[in-house]
Structures are given as C-alpha cells and as structure tokens.
Amino acid sequence: MKIADNFDAAGAAAIDCIDFLPLVDDLLEIDDEGWDAQVVRHLEECPPCRIFLEQLQDLRRMLRAQDDEALALSDPRIRTLLTQACFPRKEDPS
Amino acid sequence: MRAMIGEPAEMSAGSSDDAELAGDRLLLAEQIASLYPGMLRFARTIVPAALAEDVVQETWIAVLKVANTFEGRSTLRTWIYAVLRNKARQALGSETRRRTVETEEATDEGGPLAGRLHPPGHPDAGHWSVPPSARFIPEERAVTAELRHKVLEALDKLPQRQRSVVLLRDVEGFSAEEVCDLLVLDPGNQRILLHRGRAKLRAYIECYQFGRGCPDSESGSWL
Ligand SMILES: [Zn+2]
Numbered sequence: 050m051k052i053a054d055n056f057d058a059a060g061a062a063a064i065d066c067i068d069f070l071p072l073v074d075d076l077l078e079i080d081d082e083g084w085d086a087q088v089v090r091h092l093e094e095c096p097p098c099r100i101f102l103e104q105l106q107d108l109r110r111m112l113r114a115q116d117d118e119a120l121a122l123s124d125p126r127i128r129t130l131l132t133q134a135c136f137p138r139k140e141d142p143s
Numbered sequence: 144m145r146a147m148i149g150e151p152a153e154m155s156a157g158s159s160d161d162a163e164l165a166g167d168r169l170l171l172a173e174q175i176a177s178l179y180p181g182m183l184r185f186a187r188t189i190v191p192a193a194l195a196e197d198v199v200q201e202t203w204i205a206v207l208k209v210a211n212t213f214e215g216r217s218t219l220r221t222w223i224y225a226v227l228r229n230k231a232r233q234a235l236g237s238e239t240r241r242r243t244v245e246t247e248e249a250t251d252e253g254g255p256l257a258g259r260l261h262p263p264g265h266p267d268a269g270h271w272s273v274p275p276s277a278r279f280i281p282e283e284r285a286v287t288a289e290l291r292h293k294v295l296e297a298l299d300k301l302p303q304r305q306r307s308v309v310l311l312r313d314v315e316g317f318s319a320e321e322v323c324d325l326l327v328l329d330p331g332n333q334r335i336l337l338h339r340g341r342a343k344l345r346a347y348i349e350c351y352q353f354g355r356g357c358p359d360s361e362s363g364s365w366l
Contacts, residue, residue, distance in 0.1 A: 097274030
C-alpha cells in the first residue's frame with residue numbers, strides 16, 4: 050500500500066492515505082468520472098483506501114434501504130388525519 | 144388537494160366530483176403513508192421517542208390546515224419537515240434552539256480511525272497500519288434485514304446532531320442545502336457532522352462484520 054512520493058504524467062503530486070481520507074465524503078457525491086486524477090491514481094494503487102470508499106458506499110446503500118417502507122393505507126393514524134383534510138368543493142374557482 | 148403529491152401550482156385545480164374526491168383522498172393517504180416513517184425518525188432525533196408520534200400528528204394537522212398555501216414553497220417535503228422541526232422544538236421548549244447554534248469542534252481526536260494509520264516518523268507514515276479488510280455488501284447482493292437493523296442500531300448511538308444530519312442526508316435523501324436550512328447549520332458544520340457520523344457508522348459495521356477497529360480494542364471509544 051506504500052505509494053512512492055513522486056509525480057504522475059500530468060505533473061500532479063501523488064497523495065497518500067491521510068490526504069485521501071478527508072476526500073471520501075466529496076467522492077460519494079459525484080460520479081467517478083468527475084474524480085480528480087490524483088484520487089483515481091491513489092485508488093488504483095491503494096486497495097485499502099478503495100475498500101474504505103466501497104464500505105462508505107455500502108453504508109449509504111444500507112442507510113437508503115431504511116427509507117423504503119411506508120405505513121399501510123389502512124393505518125388508523127392516516128384515517129385520523131384524513132378527517133382533518135379539507136378537500137375542494139365543486140364550486141371552488143379553478 | 145391532488146397537488147399535495149404533484150406541483151404546488153396545481154393545488155386548487157380540478158373538479159370535486161365523488162370519484163375525484165375519492166382519488167384525492169387516496170393520493171393524500173399515500174403521501175402521508177410514504178412520508179410518515181421518515182418524519183417519525185426525524186422527530187425522534189429532536190424529541191424523546193414517546194413524544195415523536197404526537198409531534199408528527201400535530202405536524203400533519205398543521206400542514207393539512209394550510210394545504211392550499213403550498214404555492215411558492217421550494218419543495219413540499221422540505222416544507223413539511225420544517226413544520227415538523229418547529230413542532231418538535233415547541234414540544235421541547237427553547238433548549239434545543241440554543242443547542243443548534245453550537246459549532247462543531249474542528250479537531251476529531253480519538254475518532255474511529257485513531258491508531259489505524261502509521262504515525263509521523265514511521266517508514267510508512269501516511270498509510271494504513273490496520274487497513275479495512277473487505278466491503279460490507281458484496282457486489283450485486285441485496286442489503287439484508289440483519290445489516291439494516293445493525294445500521295439503525297448504530298445510528299441511534301450517534302450524538303444527536305450527527306444523527307440528524309446523517310438521517311436527513313443519507314436515509315431521507317435531502318441535499319446539503321436543505322439540511323443546513325432544516326437544522327440551522329452553516330455548510331462547514333453540516334459537512335463535519337456528516338463526515339463524523341458516517342465515519343462512526345462505518346466503524347461500527349466494520350467492527351460488527353469483521354471484528355476490526357472495535358472501540359474496546361485498538362481504537363478507543365468512538366461511539
Ligand atoms: Zn490509501
């Protein structure tokens with residue numbers, strides 16, 4: 050996992066794991082095509098940081114999976130609320 | 144009322160014959176059913192669990208009273224969550240309002256990655272000493288009920304402000320800007336809270352799945 054402190058073809062300094070780790074939240078927000086060349090290079094050369102990023106991507110999938118349930122339409126809490134709702138009458142201007 | 148599901152501008156449009164009214168009721172019921180669980184989760188980050196149901200019900204009652212004034216709101220869901228936040232804070236009194244203006248500490252010593260990277264002066268300084276071993280969900284696999292439960296368990300252990308930010312961003316899917324508005328946070332604080340919350344959740348699941356980086360072994364206490 051040791052990355053030589055050298056420069057890539059574009060002249061950008063290589064980053065190490067400590068440089069990489071604060072960037073992961075930003076990487077989760079954008080498509081991998083938009084990632085900086087230094088980041089892509091580090092991920093190619095550093096399997097632990099790639100796994101770390103994949104773990105965070107997996108974590109987000111797990112968190113998103115919490116949001117897929119809904120109440121049953123017959124739930125009494127919904128029935129109570131529907132009695133509070135004012136629906137427009139026929140004579141409403143529209 | 145149909146517009147509760149669609150664009151705010153459609154709010155007062157449409158006739159109200161019986162069939163349409165039944166349709167409108169159904170659409171509203173579906174809207175409430177889909178938003179209710181997330182609203183309960185958010186309410187529980189602000190008030191004790193015993194109060195959360197009442198707060199969500201009061202929110203919907205307030206929302207339904209002014210349902211024909213949605214026009215011009217940025218998004219319906221964000222607005223409903225803002226009403227919910229206000230109702231929850233009213234339920235708690237002024238204590239929460241004071242706490243939300245606290246700023247997050249810039250330093251994060253003793254975080255879940257403490258001891259996982261070689262220190263300065265080490266030949267491999269800047270690189271992992273205890274690297275993460277494998278991803279949590281092998282590709283193409285579904286999220287298991289067990290993992291979902293573990294993540295919820297970990298989420299409940301986070302400090303309140305980190306929990307609110309992670310919940311709104313990663314569970315409910317709000318944007319950073321919407322979360323800053325809802326929680327009255329500046330963008331820098333929102334970012335730090337999200338980063339720290341996610342880092343702790345990742346570490347919790349890593350400890351659970353692989354027994355690595357657990358708080359009572361190498362990394363100290365991070366939850
Ligand atoms: Zn690395």
